[in-house]
Amino acid sequence: MAATVTTTTATTEKTWGGGNEPMGASYGKMMMWFFILSDALTFSGFLASYGFSRFKFMDTWPIADEVFTHFPFLHGVDAPMYYVALMTFILIFSSVTMVLAVDAGHQLKKTKVAIYMLLTILGGLVFLGSQAWEWKTFIKGEYGAIETTGGALLQFVDKEGERVNIDDFALSIPTERVNHTESNGIWFESSDRLGDHTVEEVVEGFKANPDVLIRTEWINEDKQKTILSREESLEKLQNAKLVVRGANLERNEYGHKLFADFFFFITGFHGFHVFSGVVLNIIIFFNVILGTYEKRKSYEMVEKVGLYWHFVDLVWVFVFTFFYLV
């Protein structure tokens, strides 16, 4: 038993009894590294497929700093990327406390290891909370948009190019819209949830407000989204089909449909890793408190979960770059 977990006793075992340490690393540590290698390849698969879709739709992909502009408690303030930058710092800092815990473990200082582990767990929880808030804001959306029959997305701006919320100009035209529910159907199907506005309300409201213009998904030479003239805008709106608000797996108000899918999938998968990292850290934290590693005279277990925790940080560094910066 002891032979597989600790370095100190492992070296005293016979070579074929598990005491062999190829490449100078214990079995547990080596396997953690190879797991990390395979997991890193999984994540690079996701990010590379994100890159594939982005290259495929190079001219129409959403611009990230126009999407993530929110900061908690700052309503209506345009704060691109500050929030994700803060999240990055939280995660890097929890990585620092983790490596300090490993360092204290090498010197067999039990209390120090416990304190640093606790700080790491807290950092992980704060990060998870931040990500939940980020998702909430992303799903809820802010301005709303119109989808055309051809699948393009039309957003609304004023004369200065500032985004306009569809609530601000849509008329309210009384209609008899009823949300179809499963219980009323022959087949047990329900319709999509009815939005706040019908397409007609948005289109008529647009016609009544000469100051509003349409912004398309297309990126122009100045690397900004193209804004149409009033006449072109009215022509575009003839193809209006759906009012889109917020984001789900089918469509989102930010731009290309795949954008939200990749966002949910990649940040979700990373968030799941953070969550499992926190769980592992809690388990190890209790083992430290109970003195398990004190008895073993080796804190290598802290080092192993530490590797996983740093890996989570490493992945976030790449997600941050490819989702928010590039």
Added chain:
Amino acid sequence: MAHSHESNVKRIWTVFGILSVITIVEVALGIYKPDALFKTDLFKLNLLNWIFIILTVVKAYYIMWAFMHLEGEKSSFRWSIVAPMVFLIIYLVFILLMEGNYVYEVFNDSPYKWIF
């Protein structure tokens, strides 16, 4: 490593400083987007994106070498991890981005409109 009991605290805080500075530089560049970098392309990517990618790789290096302590492992172990990772990722990214760009050109040159 595990057998040497001296502390690495100083090194840890230095690396934390380096990572913070890089992140701050990235965010500042991302917010101001200097035209000279943002509007000059090199191999289908603008210079700003190249800077972001290089800085990210530098960050990854520090996390793996200092925090994950690869610098203290035997070099055979270190490279058995890093070499497959680097090779396979470059290979995958190269193939997928080439293909993505090819599909973009097909969409672009075709007589059909795809998004309208």
